[in-house]
Amino acid sequence: MGELAAFMILSLVTLIPAVVVVTSSNIVRAALSLVPTFLGVTGLYVMLQAEFVAGIQVLIYAGAITVLILFVIMLTEGGTGVRTRQLNDQVPLGAMAAVWLAFVLIVIFTRTGWPTAAGVLPAYNVVAVGNAFLSDYVLIFEVTSVVLLVSLVGAIVIARRED
Amino acid sequence: MPWLIELLKAIGLAVVIFTFLAVVAAMLGVYLERKISGWIQARLGPKHIGPQGLLQTVADTVKLLQKEHITPRHADALIFNVAPVIVAVAALLDWVVIPFGKLGDRVLVVRDINIGVLYFAAMASVTVVGIIAGGWSSNNKYALLGGLRSASQMISYEIPLALGILWAAMVAGTLSTVGIVDAQVRQGSWFMFKLPSPIGWFGLPFGILASLTFLTAATAEVNRVPFDLPEAESELVAGYFAEYTGMRFALFQLGEYGEMFGMAAVATIMFFGGWTEPHLQPYMWLLVTLGCLVVAAVILTTGLRQTLLVRPILMLAGLGLLLSLVMFFGTRAGLSQVLPSLMWFLAKMFALVFFLMWMRWTYPRLRLDQLLTLSWKVLLPLGLLNLLATGFVLTVWGR
Amino acid sequence: MQVGLTSYLIVAALLFCLGLYGVLTRRNAVAILMGIELMLNAANINLVAFNRFVAPAAVAGQVFALVIITLAACEAAVGLALVMAAYRSLETIQVDEINLMKW
Secondary structure (H helix, E strand, C coil): CHHHHHHHHHHHHHHHHHHHHHHCCEHHHHHHHHHHHHHHHHHHHHHCCCHHHHHHHHHHHHHHHHHHHHHHHHHHCCCCCECCCCECCCHHHHHHHHHHHHHHHHHHHHHCCCCCCCCCCCCCHHHHHHHHHHCCCHHHHHHHHHHHHHHHHHHHHHHCCCC | CHHHHHHHHHHHHHHHHHHHHHHHHHHHHHHHHHHHHHHHCCCCCCCCCCHHHCCHHHHHHHHHHHCCCCCCCCCCHHHHHHHHHHHHHHHHHHHHHCCCCEECCEECCCCCCCCHHHHHHHHHHHHHHHHHHHHHHCCCHHHHHHHHHHHHHHHHHHHHHHHHHHHHHHHHCCCCHHHHHHHHHHHCCCCCCCECCCCEHHHHHHHHHHHHHHHHHHHHHCCCCCCCHHHCHHHHCCHHHCCCCHHHHHHHHHHHHHHHHHHHHHHHHHHCCCCCCCCCCHHHHHHHHHHHHHHHHHHHHCHHHHCHHHHHHHHHHHHHHHHHHHHHHHHHCCCCCCCCHHHHHHHHHHHHHHHHHHHHCCCCCCCHHHHHHHHHHHHHHHHHHHHHHHHHHHHHCCC | CCCCHHHHHHHHHHHHHHHHHHHHHECEHHHHHHHHHHHHHHHHHHHHHHHHHCCCCCCHHHHHHHHHHHHHHHHHHHHHHHHHHHHHHHCCCECCCCCCCCC
């Protein structure tokens, strides 16, 4: 009962601001609505017993990416954030595509018999995640760090003002 | 319904923490700040309301409660009203993982979650969203500039901050705040001075480097001088909260001081042994006593007495004298725990808060480019190298 | 009542479709990036949910979710740098006005 209630609340906290993100005509409000969405997703991670992912989600998404997005909005839109038209001509098409995809996905998800296993997650899964990163997935780890470095350098080079 | 009881318990604890922090962090914090700034600038500070001005902040709060809430014209009212709440709530949520001490076998902490310090860093990083939202929604160029500066500053300093947290977590082998203190209990000294057993005192440079990096980044993260560009009074009026009045302004203050005390608390936990009592030999405590006596004697007998500037030093020497005398007799008597652990935690935390305030009223503000240079070209490489070196040392000689 | 795998998948699907709608209908390049972030989050929910319900003993899903979060941060940094560069040379970030290459 409690789990279901928590799940419903968290889903609403995730989805309602997400609707604001994609429909609001005020771009700053849209960007700020990302925060409750990300926090709702964090709650879902906690319910799924992925505490470490939840912590990183708040740190990176809510704390860094949202702020970066707000920063760029304020540097580009003259700080006002209000433009006459935020939506393009594809609204009916986009809505159709989204609704259709949602329909198909939900039908598929509900009809498929997922092979659920009854095991339990490692109790202290930060250690498990760390061990997995440095043993089975060490290549992914290394490649990700190279990607991080490349994007750091790339972002600086692209954003730098040409003198 | 156990989940309902859990929820009620959580809400009750939140209310308790909120009142505690509103009283301690904001009221005492503001009072201390004004007193210490007074001493450092050779003034007296608040003096009239209550004994030694102790009730000044209470009076200020009552005044703020009566003030009208003004929402600027053409401001985004919804965001404008929500922003201070985000800042205050994020700062208060920091405190969930802070262990205050030990009562018997029970650790005084709201929740000892297994990602403790990561949770702390995450909550600290949410504050900036409130700040930038408040800055933008005020519809004021100074507030907007303050918000933007704050965003660039906090994103830059989050990385050295996280490196400091990572250092402590790596040495302790856990992210839990209680676990980190326990690891320091096991090795018998603070992480600032000593690493786990085979390395011991050779870990001194690593620990000092890590704690200095963390403290510098923490000062910048809570927007205090010398890193207070977001609210630089002389150029930006009051920065991101220039347009706020009444209780909303007070909420920003509460957030700022709650965050500062939180940073001091987490630094205490990670580098200064948390609630543990320092274990020194009795003669060491006697040496500390003598040191404090010498400092006090020098100040009192020379011309230094005339300057108000030495007052905080004199006060510290007095406190140190008292503490070390108590500890000397306590350890002589063979007590294993002379003073309660809660007192040690608060003493260490307030010492760090004092340090932060001392810094604030001593150093001039940095320029924005100096600020970012310090983060990206000094603290970040230092933190990374320190992390690498400590990891290397721990793997080769330790474990 | 237990909340099963399907519930999480449905929430993730809805979030993904909202993100898709945002990407398809927005004119502002930053808003398109926001849509992409929503879609990445939806994918992450799926990964973590599969981890919890299908293979709890391994933490592969969480590892992938962490990698995706890292890559999302990279993507945001580079994407926003591109937006800044475009704004500097064209003075607009509305994607339908950025049409220099269009014949």
